[in-house]
Amino acid sequence: KAGVTQTPRYLIKTRGQQVTLSCSPISGHRSVSWYQQTPGQGLQFLFEYFSETQRNKGNFPGRFSGRQFSNSRSEMNVSTLELGDSALYLCASSWEGKDSPLHFGNGTRLTVT
Amino acid sequence: AQSVTQPDIHITVSEGASLELRCNYSYGATPYLFWYVQSPGQGLQLLLKYFSGDTLVQGIKGFEAEFKRSQSSFNLRKPSVHWSDAAEYFCAVEGSSASKIIFGSGTRLSIRP
Numbered sequence: 001k002a003g004v005t006q007t008p009r010y011l012i013k014t015r016g017q018q019v020t021l022s023c024s025p026i027s028g029h030r031s032v033s034w035y036q037q038t039p040g041q042g043l044q045f046l047f048e049y050f051s052e053t054q055r056n057k058g059n060f061p062g063r064f065s066g067r068q069f070s071n072s073r074s075e076m077n078v079s080t081l082e083l084g085d086s087a088l089y090l091c092a093s094s095w096e097g098k099d100s101p102l103h104f105g106n107g108t109r110l111t112v113t
Numbered sequence: 114a115q116s117v118t119q120p121d122i123h124i125t126v127s128e129g130a131s132l133e134l135r136c137n138y139s140y141g142a143t144p145y146l147f148w149y150v151q152s153p154g155q156g157l158q159l160l161l162k163y164f165s166g167d168t169l170v171q172g173i174k175g176f177e178a179e180f181k182r183s184q185s186s187f188n189l190r191k192p193s194v195h196w197s198d199a200a201e202y203f204c205a206v207e208g209s210s211a212s213k214i215i216f217g218s219g220t221r222l223s224i225r226p
Contacts, residue, residue, distance in 0.1 A: 004156070033214075043203065043216040056213050090156055101147055102214055104156035 002027065004105035006091050012111045018079040021108045025072050025093030031055075032074040033102060034066060037088040046089075049074055050096070078110075086112045115140045117206050117217035125223040128196055134189040134220050136204030145207035146187045147214065148178055152200045160202075163187065174198070199224045 005024040013019050025032050033056075034046040045058040049068035066076045072093070078085055088109050092102035116139045126132055138144055145164050149157040161172025168180040178189045187204060204217040 006156075035216075042218045045213055045215070048213065092157075101159045101162050102157075104149075104158070106154070106156045 004091055004093050004103055006089075006105035006108050008108060009106065010109045010111075012113065013081050014113050015081055015083060017081050018077065019081060019110060021076045021078075021089055021091075021110075023074045023076070023091030023093075023105060025074070025091075026103055029093035029095060029103070030072055031094045031096060031100070032068055032072060033092045033094070034074070034076050035090045035092065036060075037090055037107070038086075043090070046076070081112045083112050086110060115144075115206055115215050117204050117215055119202075119204055119217035119220050121220045122218070123221045123223065125225055126194055127225045129193050132189075132191045132194045132198070132222070134202050134204075134222070136187045136189065136217060137185050138187060138204070138206045139185065140206055144187075146178075146180060147205040147207075148172065148176070148187075148189050149203045149205060149216075150174075150200045151203065151219075157203060160189070194222075194224055196224045196226070198222060 007022045031050045033048040036044045047066050048056040052068045063079045068074045088107045090104055090107045092104045094100040094102050118137045120135050147162045148160040150160050151157045160176050161170050163170045163180045170178050176191050180187050201219045201221045203219045205214050207214050
């Protein structure tokens with residue numbers, strides 16, 4: 001069974017631009033979560049989607065948004081990029097339920113210059 | 114609020130030596146606890162999880178963890194480390210929402226030849 005796939009692996013953008021990251025979950029997983037990982041802040045929860053609906057949201061500004069499609073694939077968008085948005089963005093999928101661990105993709109490394 | 118503390122930022126052990134990585138959590142109810150490992154440039158891989166039952170949990174790659182409610186701890190152990198175990202290790206607790214997992218700040222493990 002294929003794992004969680006994130007594209008692209010690397011992105012370089014300039015301040016003020018916007019970016020869209022993509023995540024394909026493990027087949028059958030309906031929950032997709034996004035995390036931002038930086039050396040200073042560690043792993044921070046961005047949001048979680050389930051059945052095309054945002055179910056939870058972390059403490060990030062409105063520039064960070066996402067969506068989920070009917071096939072459970074998810075996209076994350078960041079508008080008006082800032083230098084501080086440089087990070088590894090990780091997507092994780094899981095089954096429904098509290099006893100379902102997250103399965104992570106390898107992430108998208110975003111660099112903002 | 115739920116939280117996870119990993120008091121050791123960086124640990125170095127000799128190859129073949131035993132390992133214990135510390136994790137303390139704060140959670141009102143019975144927690145769902147996880148240990149993940151991250152190799153450089155990769156996503157996170159689940160090592161083991163605790164939901165209920167036996168407090169000693171076996172995971173992949175020879176790792177185990179013990180849940181101690183009285184100490185609010187979930188320490189990760191391995192009897193004999195291998196050079197390939199060098200990575201960053203994250204302890205995590207499932208939060209109040211069924212879908213939100215909170216990560217500790219991570220412990221970087223280095224292996225001395």
